[in-house]
Amino acid sequence: MNEFFALFKKELKTCFLSPVTYIVMFFFWVLTGANFFWLLWQLIGGSPLSVAMQMMFGGPLLAIALPIVVPLITMRLVAEERKQGTFEALLTTPLQVPFLVLAKYFSALIYYMVLWLPAIAYLLMAGKLPGVPGFPDGGAVLAGIFGVMLVGSLYIAIGLLMSCLSSNQIVAAISSFAVLFGTALTLTLLAYNSQSPSLRIIGQYYSSYKHMMDFSRGIVDSRMVLMYICNSAWVLFVAIKVTEAKKGS
Amino acid sequence: MKRTTTTHLRTIIIVFLSLIVVLEIGFISLRNPLRVDLSKQKLYQLSPRTRSVLGDLNQRLKIIVLLSEAAQAGNPQSAMEMADLALDMRNLLEEYETRSRHITVEWVDPYRDMNYTRDLAIKYDFTNPDGTATFPVVVFDLGDGAKTTCVHLNDIIDRKWSEELQRTVVSEFKGEQAFTGAIRKLLHGGNAKVYFLSGSGAGSINDNNQMGGLSALRAFAQRENLDFQELILSSKSIIPEDAEVLVIPGPKKRLPDYELSLIESYLSRGGRLLVLLDDGIETGLEGLLRSWQIETVPIAVADPSKQSGSDFLVKSSEFNFEHPITKALITEARDVCFYKPIIVYPRNEESSIKTGYLFLPGGGKSAVDINGELLPPCLGATAERSVSNALGGRSLMSRLVVIGDSDFISNGGYQISGNTALFMASLDWLLDRDIVISPKKMEDIRPSLTRKQKVKLFCVNIVVIPAVAVALALLMGYRRRK
Numbered sequence: 054m055n056e057f058f059a060l061f062k063k064e065l066k067t068c069f070l071s072p073v074t075y076i077v078m079f080f081f082w083v084l085t086g087a088n089f090f091w092l093l094w095q096l097i098g099g100s101p102l103s104v105a106m107q108m109m110f111g112g113p114l115l116a117i118a119l120p121i122v123v124p125l126i127t128m129r130l131v132a133e134e135r136k137q138g139t140f141e142a143l144l145t146t147p148l149q150v151p152f153l154v155l156a157k158y159f160s161a162l163i164y165y166m167v168l169w170l171p172a173i174a175y176l177l178m179a180g181k182l183p184g185v186p187g188f189p190d191g192g193a194v195l196a197g198i199f200g201v202m203l204v205g206s207l208y209i210a211i212g213l214l215m216s217c218l219s220s221n222q223i224v225a226a227i228s229s230f231a232v233l234f235g236t237a238l239t240l241t242l243l244a245y246n247s248q249s250p251s252l253r254i255i256g257q258y259y260s261s262y263k264h265m266m267d268f269s270r271g272i273v274d275s276r277m278v279l280m281y282i283c284n285s286a287w288v289l290f291v292a293i294k295v296t297e298a299k300k301g302s
Numbered sequence: 303m304k305r306t307t308t309t310h311l312r313t314i315i316i317v318f319l320s321l322i323v324v325l326e327i328g329f330i331s332l333r334n335p336l337r338v339d340l341s342k343q344k345l346y347q348l349s350p351r352t353r354s355v356l357g358d359l360n361q362r363l364k365i366i367v368l369l370s371e372a373a374q375a376g377n378p379q380s381a382m383e384m385a386d387l388a389l390d391m392r393n394l395l396e397e398y399e400t401r402s403r404h405i406t407v408e409w410v411d412p413y414r415d416m417n418y419t420r421d422l423a424i425k426y427d428f429t430n431p432d433g434t435a436t437f438p439v440v441v442f443d444l445g446d447g448a449k450t451t452c453v454h455l456n457d458i459i460d461r462k463w464s465e466e467l468q469r470t471v472v473s474e475f476k477g478e479q480a481f482t483g484a485i486r487k488l489l490h491g492g493n494a495k496v497y498f499l500s501g502s503g504a505g506s507i508n509d510n511n512q513m514g515g516l517s518a519l520r521a522f523a524q525r526e527n528l529d530f531q532e533l534i535l536s537s538k539s540i541i542p543e544d545a546e547v548l549v550i551p552g553p554k555k556r557l558p559d560y561e562l563s564l565i566e567s568y569l570s571r572g573g574r575l576l577v578l579l580d581d582g583i584e585t586g587l588e589g590l591l592r593s594w595q596i597e598t599v600p601i602a603v604a605d606p607s608k609q610s611g612s613d614f615l616v617k618s619s620e621f622n623f624e625h626p627i628t629k630a631l632i633t634e635a636r637d638v639c640f641y642k643p644i645i646v647y648p649r650n651e652e653s654s655i656k657t658g659y660l661f662l663p664g665g666g667k668s669a670v671d672i673n674g675e676l677l678p679p680c681l682g683a684t685a686e687r688s689v690s691n692a693l694g695g696r697s698l699m700s701r702l703v704v705i706g707d708s709d710f711i712s713n714g715g716y717q718i719s720g721n722t723a724l725f726m727a728s729l730d731w732l733l734d735r736d737i738v739i740s741p742k743k744m745e746d747i748r749p750s751l752t753r754k755q756k757v758k759l760f761c762v763n764i765v766v767i768p769a770v771a772v773a774l775a776l777l778m779g780y781r782r783r784k
Contacts, residue, residue, distance in 0.1 A: 090759065097749055102343070
């Protein structure tokens with residue numbers, strides 16, 4: 054385990070020393086700030102509280118932002134090291150590949166959680182606004198944060214896998230974006246617009262936009278939770294296997 | 303075969319097998335969902351009644367929602383309202399889908415899918431009796447067209463005028479009532495017949511007057527799968543066999559003996575009776591009610607918490623929470639407001655009759671002095687007795703609800719707090735139905751922000767907080783250089 058923590062610490066340090074980290078942070082915080090301001094505008098305009106709560110974590114702005122932001126976080130994880138030649142050097146050491154991959158994954162997840170920190174500030178602000186008793190709803194906020202973490206865990210796992218598959222950061226970022234945005238869009242369309250019940254069930258089961266809408270209104274569903282945990286674990290498992298295969302060759 | 307190829311092949315097989323395991327877990331979780339609503343409002347949580355109705359569903363039910371969020375595109379307010387309504391309906395119908403695997407929901411935009419909408423209009427016949435076509439919002443299709451019914455927009459929402467916004471806004475979302483009512487209608491056939499006794503000065507469901515008129519109740523009838531009809535007993539030799547409940551809504555004079563004997567006979571056949579009484583009137587029902595262990599005192603009692611006035615507010619904390627009628631109202635914390643109510647209290651002397659009280663203002667501690675007799679300040683009572691059916695040999699249950707006021711359901715009183723809920727809950731208990739949950743109130747909550755506050759919020763959200771990221775970047779850059 055010491056190996057893991059040493060690697061995790063190193064990854065975290067690398068992450069927070071990178072300028073890309075703060076560029077992503079700046080734009081994401083502008084976006085979440087705008088999202089919060091927009092939902093307040095909706096409330097002022099007469100939208101029900103339930104709708105505003107769903108916009109907090111499940112708004113369309115965020116649904117589009119996440120497939121862009123996550124590849125920017127994960128693109129450098131493996132691809133950058135491979136380009137610099139340090140990854141191959143790491144693989145020649147007695148370090149276990151799962152620890153290496155998991156350390157990168159959890160460091161990215163920590164950074165992703167930092168990105169969401171201002172949301173707590175917005176909620177504290179909302180709690181002090183005059184004329185909106187019961188906003189934000191504590192239970193719904195908890196479920197929303199839980200949902201954000203689950204969606205992030207899967208997105209980051211996919212981004213990490215793409216980074217493992219490529220030796221170029223840009224290629225890793227574009228492929229991650231293509232996979233995340235493409236699947237998110239397709240599954241959301243299937244979930245809401247498909248005429249076929251079977252396709253709609255598949256869409257509803259996998260669409261992260263729909264899940265975020267549910268989490269934001271306080272719903273925690275075992276199907277969603279298991280889907281994210283299992284799929285994140287599976288994608289990480291594939292990432293480990295890909296890295297081990299590269300080590301072997 | 304090369305060693306690396308074998309390794310790659312083995313990796314692919316392992317990845318593939320693990321994917322099967324993940325899909326299998328997903329499949330199992332889909333079949334056994336566990337859903338928790340952590341929100342305080344629980345806006346879309348289904349009531350026990352809905353859950354019970356969905357439990358009875360054992361064939362395919364297709365729900366088609368015909369709603370366009372771009373309706374009246376020229377009116378952005380309408381589009382926004384439609385978008386909010388669509389979200390509410392989506393959330394609610396999702397709970398229905400989760401609860402029953404026989405339900406599938408299909409969303410159709412009538413403006414975008416015009417051909418398909420036309421096909422639906424032909425299939426489900428949206429034509430009114432006068433030949434015009436009205437598009438419903440939701441179509442319920444049970445058993446692939448075997449039985450269908452529709453729900454319209456007015457069944458789903460109530461509107462009210464907002465002084466602040468200077469336009470009508472949605473005040474109540476009645477989706478659950480409307481949808482469950484429609485499903486129940488498909489499953490259990492037609493509407494339950496509820497007769498309102500006419501004559502003797504009793505309130506009429508055709509009367510539009512504010513005081514005494516009951517026409518507003520008709521709006522609830524359709525939604526609750528009830529068929530309200532007036533009954534003139536003078537021309538009848540028997541209370542109709544299809545009368546599932548008979549309501550006597552505040553007679554203003556004594557009922558003829560002939561009618562009293564018909565009512566008595568109806569009760570002895572397993573009938574269900576709801577009696578609403580007013581002050582100062584001898585209705586002739588007193589003897590009948592006494593035989594059912596219910597005593598009435600036709601003198602108005604004053605609200606002990608008020609110095610003057612005729613209104614009598616019964617707080618939800620004063621309801622009997624063991625009785626099914628009032629239990630449902632307690633969970634919603636709905637008070638009931640009566641006008642000059644009289645005392646109605648149960649005695650419990652005969653074991654074959656099971657009596658109960660509905661509310662006890664002041665917790666029953668303060669007895670009311672009526673002509674020197676100290677009586678419990680009870681304003682509503684119920685009684686039930688098992689009677690045997692001579693024809694089938696089956697045992698039936700007669701039920702009786704007596705409330706010491708009739709004005710609470712009048713056109714002028716039904717909207718006050720939980721008044722309608724009390725009436726509907728009484729009917730539900732008489733009809734052996736699960737007690738319904740009232741429509742969800744859409745809270746009119748709007749932040750009251752000044753222009754200065756809005757600018758401040760904008761600056762904090764979109765300038766100050768992102769600026770922290772810039773400051774952190776500069777700090778890190780400085781440390782790296784150092």
